[in-house]
Amino acid sequence: MSTNPYDILGLGSEATEAEIRQQYLTLVRQHPPDRDPERFAAIRAAYDQLRDPVTSLEHRLFDVTSHETLESLLARERAKSLPRRIATDVLLSLADE
Amino acid sequence: MDVIVGIDLGTTNSAIAVVRDGQPIVLRDESGQPILPSVVGLDYDGQLLVGQRARNQAILAPERTVKSIKRKMGQDVTVTMGDRQYTPQEISAIILRTLKQQAERALGHPVQKAVITVPAFFNDMQREATREAGELAGLEVVRIINEPTAASLVYEPHSERQERLLVYDLGGGTFDVSIVQIERGVIEVLSSHGDTQLGGDDFDQLLLDRVCHTFQEQQGLELRDLPRARSRLLQAVEAAKIRLSSEAVTELIEEFLAERDGAPLHLRHELARHAYEDLIRPLLDKTIRSVDAALADATLHAQDIDKIILVGGSSRTPLVQQLLEQQLAQPPHFEIDPDLCVALGAAVQGALIAGQDVGSVLVDITPHTLGIECLGPLRGMLSPHLFSPIIPRNTPLPATRSEIYHTVVDGQTAANIHVFQGEDQDARHNQPVGKFTLEGLNRKAVEGNEILVRFDLNLDGILTVAAVERATGLEQRLTIENPIQAFRAKNRAEAKAKLAAMFGPEQPLPSSAAVADLPAPTTAQDAARQAAQQLIGKARRILPSVSAEDRTEIERLLTHLDDTRVPLSVEEIQGLCSQLEDLLFYLEDA
Ligand SMILES: Nc1ncnc2c1ncn2[C@@H]1O[C@H](COP(=O)(O)OP(=O)(O)OP(=O)(O)O)[C@@H](O)[C@H]1O
Numbered sequence: 001m002s003t004n005p006y007d008i009l010g011l012g013s014e015a016t017e018a019e020i021r022q023q024y025l026t027l028v029r030q031h032p033p034d035r036d037p038e039r040f041a042a043i044r045a046a047y048d049q050l051r052d053p054v055t056s057l058e059h060r061l062f063d064v065t066s067h068e069t070l071e072s073l074l075a076r077e078r079a080k081s082l083p084r085r086i087a088t089d090v091l092l093s094l095a096d097e
Numbered sequence: 098m099d100v101i102v103g104i105d106l107g108t109t110n111s112a113i114a115v116v117r118d119g120q121p122i123v124l125r126d127e128s129g130q131p132i133l134p135s136v137v138g139l140d141y142d143g144q145l146l147v148g149q150r151a152r153n154q155a156i157l158a159p160e161r162t163v164k165s166i167k168r169k170m171g172q173d174v175t176v177t178m179g180d181r182q183y184t185p186q187e188i189s190a191i192i193l194r195t196l197k198q199q200a201e202r203a204l205g206h207p208v209q210k211a212v213i214t215v216p217a218f219f220n221d222m223q224r225e226a227t228r229e230a231g232e233l234a235g236l237e238v239v240r241i242i243n244e245p246t247a248a249s250l251v252y253e254p255h256s257e258r259q260e261r262l263l264v265y266d267l268g269g270g271t272f273d274v275s276i277v278q279i280e281r282g283v284i285e286v287l288s289s290h291g292d293t294q295l296g297g298d299d300f301d302q303l304l305l306d307r308v309c310h311t312f313q314e315q316q317g318l319e320l321r322d323l324p325r326a327r328s329r330l331l332q333a334v335e336a337a338k339i340r341l342s343s344e345a346v347t348e349l350i351e352e353f354l355a356e357r358d359g360a361p362l363h364l365r366h367e368l369a370r371h372a373y374e375d376l377i378r379p380l381l382d383k384t385i386r387s388v389d390a391a392l393a394d395a396t397l398h399a400q401d402i403d404k405i406i407l408v409g410g411s412s413r414t415p416l417v418q419q420l421l422e423q424q425l426a427q428p429p430h431f432e433i434d435p436d437l438c439v440a441l442g443a444a445v446q447g448a449l450i451a452g453q454d455v456g457s458v459l460v461d462i463t464p465h466t467l468g469i470e471c472l473g474p475l476r477g478m479l480s481p482h483l484f485s486p487i488i489p490r491n492t493p494l495p496a497t498r499s500e501i502y503h504t505v506v507d508g509q510t511a512a513n514i515h516v517f518q519g520e521d522q523d524a525r526h527n528q529p530v531g532k533f534t535l536e537g538l539n540r541k542a543v544e545g546n547e548i549l550v551r552f553d554l555n556l557d558g559i560l561t562v563a564a565v566e567r568a569t570g571l572e573q574r575l576t577i578e579n580p581i582q583a584f585r586a587k588n589r590a591e592a593k594a595k596l597a598a599m600f601g602p603e604q605p606l607p608s609s610a611a612v613a614d615l616p617a618p619t620t621a622q623d624a625a626r627q628a629a630q631q632l633i634g635k636a637r638r639i640l641p642s643v644s645a646e647d648r649t650e651i652e653r654l655l656t657h658l659d660d661t662r663v664p665l666s667v668e669e670i671q672g673l674c675s676q677l678e679d680l681l682f683y684l685e686d687a
Contacts, residue, residue: 025281032458033556034240034450037495044460044493 005046103443108270112440116448121441138162159328171223190233216271217243218291245275247442268409288394289464290387297411405429470524499551
């Protein structure tokens with residue numbers, strides 16, 4: 001079985017934080033720790049890796065099967081770290097156009 | 098399908114529950130009591146007494162009665178009852194065996210498997226001792242779960258949206274706080290803190306000290322040295338303490354408490370709530386610090402908590418609610434019955450393990466960091482006692498982690514693996530869990546020979562340790578050398594025989610005809626309940642306008658009727674309804 005956390009969770013490497021969380025919950029419901037402890041441990045370990053921004057980036061960068069380019073990854077990470085809120089005057093100027 | 102019961106083995110009270118038709122219900126004893134006091138005693142004939150009867154004789158025969166045994170679980174001690182010594186596991190096993198019989202009588206079939214709850218902050222040894230007690234009682238302990246977690250299994254989320262609960266559990270002997278996140282039926286414990294030696298028993302002790310101190314000053318007699326007076330007073334202060342949860346002032350009156358020169362001495366002591374609160378405030382402040390620590394561990398702030406859930410009898414103390422409200426800026430809730438929800442939650446977990454779909458899945462954590470002692474810098478000096486964590490606290494269970502260590506010198510042929518549980522950098526300040534030596538290491542190896550240490554922590558929070566010399570594959574697994582394990586090997590059979598003798602031959606179960614009379618949620622009951630609804634509504638409307646005395650009576654009947662967690666028979670429902678009807682009739686008339 002693959003050790004890539006994206007594979008373990010059955011997700012593509014473009015999955016968002018919210019998608020990762022939802023998929024984790026779905027899998028935990030399918031494999032509760034009480035009935036399937038080993039499978040749960042693997043799911044949880046994968047989830048923890050993806051929640052940690054450093055290991056998650058590593059996996060996407062060094063995974064040979066990934067179709068992402070360094071540029072696309074960097075662009076996405078940059079977008080994440082940029083402030084998401086837009087100032088009101090920008091909104092206003094947009095409205096003016 | 099296997100029935101797996103849920104057991105709350107409490108310091109002062111215990112209860113047993115099961116899931117029936119998808120709903121957890123408490124299994125009551127023959128006289129209808131849902132709660133079994135965790136007290137064990139021997140009567141003057143040497144006959145075993147458990148529960149209320151043992152509690153009743155505690156005043157007269159403290160030397161033949163054992164209370165609050167849970168506080169000693171996991172310790173290498175014995176208690177005296179009559180003229181024999183008992184381990185804490187044996188006393189707990191007597192309570193468990195009584196609960197088992199109670200459940201078998203109520204269900205009409207044998208019960209073999211149980212989920213038992215423990216305080217989240219119980220360490221490895223305390224958990225092992227609990228498991229041992231279960232086995233002595235003839236139960237297969239399929240899982241040990243944490244009390245606050247069990248409580249949250251009974252909580253019904255209000256939406257699919259993520260909800261975060263803070264469960265504050267203050268019982269008779271232990272305190273726990275857990276932060277729990279519920280989303281789409283997955284219940285995840287984020288963090289836990291607590292104190293396994295803090296609870297209502299300590300409040301009683303503080304009150305007892307105060308009362309005895311005053312008595313000593315006035316009468317020159319130390320009551321604490323007189324076992325009977327002390328035992329009687331202890332029950333009296335507990336009752337006074339409970340009254341102070343609803344009254345501002347109360348009076349303790351105990352006549353003929355002792356004697357001096359043949360003359361009887363009476364005790365009369367007035368207690369004000371605020372004076373009591375000053376006594377217990379330092380202990381409650383400690384619980385609030387644990388609340389802060391739990392929030393910090395979960396990297397959350399007070400405003401991230403959607404609801405505060407109170408569990409355990411001592412959480413009824415008004416000061417507890419006040420301090421929590423101050424700290425978290427929202428009022429706490431008694432959404433679920435604080436006395437029964439732990440047992441009910443354990444039953445839910447039991448049903449889940451048995452393969453029933455109960456709609457929730459639990460992801461619990463270990464509240465303590467586990468690691469080993471190694472050589473390293475401690476307060477600026479090289480020390481052999483540096484604590485090296487392997488499984489950090491709040492890791493979800495089950496968990497497997499390993500770390501690589503090195504030998505210290507060339508030709509080192511053995512390595513001591515000493516396992517601890519706790520948060521201190523200095524291993525000696527943590528709780529020792531066990532130790533073993535990996536022997537026969539490669540003689541030719543030089544300093545820095547690699548040793549892999551692997552920890553496996555199972556769902557019960559119980560640990561297995563393995564150490565492997567990487568170069569040779571030499572492996573050793575830990576059989577923990579702790580008092581419980583030692584007990585297991587030596588005295589297991591003996592303890593079982595001792596217990597069997599005390600209980601006498603197994604009582605036959607009631608015939609199926611008797612069982613049919615037992616309350617089970619049936620359609621007839623639903624019908625009776627529906628009929629009751631109208632009456633209940635009426636009673637509620639009238640409540641604000643009646644006298645205090647009538648109000649108490651109505652409220653008593655309503656809580657009885659409303660308590661859907663303990664099944665009432667049709668007759669019981671009808672009985673309560675007719676009492677209510679009589680009352681309302683007379684009130685409306687007036
Ligand atoms: N109304 C009340 N006000 C204050 N304290 C109360 C009240 N009712 C019960 N208590 C106290 O609650 C304690 C018992 O609580 P509970 O039955 O939840 O504990 P337990 O489950 O036996 O203990 P633990 O969970 O610590 O093992 C006793 O100390 C009792 O005096």
